[in-house]
Amino acid sequence: MSEDRITEQLAFLAEIDALKSVVRQSRIVDRSRRENSAEHSWHLAMFALVLADDETVDTARVIKLLLVHDIVEIDAGDAPMHGNHDSKEVEARENAAAERLFGLLPDDQAAKLSALWREFEAAETPEARFAKALDRLQPLLLNTLTGGGTWTENHVTEQQVHDRYGPTIQRGSPILWRQAQDLVRRHFSDANDGL
Amino acid sequence: MSEDRITEQLAFLAEIDALKSVVRQSRIVDRSRRENSAEHSWHLAMFALVLADDETVDTARVIKLLLVHDIVEIDAGDAPMHGNHDSKEVEARENAAAERLFGLLPDDQAAKLSALWREFEAAETPEARFAKALDRLQPLLLNTLTGGGTWTENHVTEQQVHDRYGPTIQRGSPILWRQAQDLVRRHFSDANDGL
Numbered sequence: 001m002s003e004d005r006i007t008e009q010l011a012f013l014a015e016i017d018a019l020k021s022v023v024r025q026s027r028i029v030d031r032s033r034r035e036n037s038a039e040h041s042w043h044l045a046m047f048a049l050v051l052a053d054d055e056t057v058d059t060a061r062v063i064k065l066l067l068v069h070d071i072v073e074i075d076a077g078d079a080p081m082h083g084n085h086d087s088k089e090v091e092a093r094e095n096a097a098a099e100r101l102f103g104l105l106p107d108d109q110a111a112k113l114s115a116l117w118r119e120f121e122a123a124e125t126p127e128a129r130f131a132k133a134l135d136r137l138q139p140l141l142l143n144t145l146t147g148g149g150t151w152t153e154n155h156v157t158e159q160q161v162h163d164r165y166g167p168t169i170q171r172g173s174p175i176l177w178r179q180a181q182d183l184v185r186r187h188f189s190d191a192n193d194g195l
Numbered sequence: 196m197s198e199d200r201i202t203e204q205l206a207f208l209a210e211i212d213a214l215k216s217v218v219r220q221s222r223i224v225d226r227s228r229r230e231n232s233a234e235h236s237w238h239l240a241m242f243a244l245v246l247a248d249d250e251t252v253d254t255a256r257v258i259k260l261l262l263v264h265d266i267v268e269i270d271a272g273d274a275p276m277h278g279n280h281d282s283k284e285v286e287a288r289e290n291a292a293a294e295r296l297f298g299l300l301p302d303d304q305a306a307k308l309s310a311l312w313r314e315f316e317a318a319e320t321p322e323a324r325f326a327k328a329l330d331r332l333q334p335l336l337l338n339t340l341t342g343g344g345t346w347t348e349n350h351v352t353e354q355q356v357h358d359r360y361g362p363t364i365q366r367g368s369p370i371l372w373r374q375a376q377d378l379v380r381r382h383f384s385d386a387n388d389g390l
């Protein structure tokens with residue numbers, strides 16, 4: 001390892017500190033504040049460490065995909081799930097962000113980390129599909145633990161939850177979607193009871 | 196995967212959300228607030244993904260050690276580096292925390308994650324030594340980027356920085372300690388120039 005190489009690596013690691021200031025819509029479990037994308041990425045990596053273990057996917061790869069999946073938000077911002085976006089515009093912003101941010105690294109690592117981010121986005125490998133499923137399951141779990149969270153705030157119906165979370169979770173892990181449906185059913189049934 | 200198994204796994208993943216509320220001493224780079232242990236763990240996992248790549252250690256294992264290394268703080272709290280602690284008392288609190296928190300998981304996974312945490316704490320394997328080095332390097336980097344950070348707050352001298360960070364970083368990665376020394380030297384020389 002040359003000194004120049006480490007200097008580039010540390011510059012990248014200093015720059016991505018900014019992911020701690022990208023605020024998402026979900027609230028943390030104690031409801032005190034909204035979650036940021038850095039702690040969200042740690043939480044997802046823990047979801048992978050625990051849940052990928054029981055699936056036929058490469059757990060370490062799922063973890064790496066999730067560690068890098070939101071880094072582009074430093075420049076491109078978080079695109080909330082229950083909002084309207086011009087997906088072409090979001091894609092262009094995120095591509096430019098990937099180029100700038102991963103470009104801070106030595107060339108070989110810029111290529112490696114960009115490849116991880118692209119693999120996640122493409123959702124074609126089993127690992128990327130599973131990672132995408134966890135990225136939907138985690139806010140679903142947070143919402144059921146915080147009185148509906150972003151669903152309540154955005155007047156999202158039980159049917160809309162199925163439509164917006166179901167396909168991605170089901171595609172990555174049918175058994176997790178089966179269990180998630182129980183959580184959703186219980187949440188909306190309690191909400192209807194006025195609890 | 197049985198439903199009961201997933202229920203236990205999700206209960207653990209909900210419980211560790213609390214790591215997002217454990218506040219450390221270091222400030223994030225924009226100096227707006229102190230860092231929490233969940234986002235710190237993500238940042239360290241990224242340090243591993245980038246820096247372990249060039250060393251003769253198993254990168255995926257270093258990442259896993261770092262993802263779990265602070266989870267016990269949920270019950271035991273963070274023990275600031277530049278403070279005085281009864282290390283026996285800290286150890287007892289952390290052991291009890293590990294038992295309760297990892298104990299929420301199915302038995303096989305409770306054993307696995309406890310083993311990762313113990314491996315990190317023991318600092319005997321090359322992966323654990325490298326992980327410990329990163330856990331020192333990251334706050335060192337943050338301090339040099341935030342006008343001295345916890346060093347300035349606690350009147351820590353250049354010699355004390357060498358004594359408190361050096362052995363652990365050197366033991367995990369001599370080349371990273373060589374580079375870190377440059378950062379430290381430059382910081383204290385600028386500070387002495389009144390910059």
Ligand SMILES: [Ca+2]
Nearest residue numbers: 247248252254
């Ligand atoms: Ca390696």
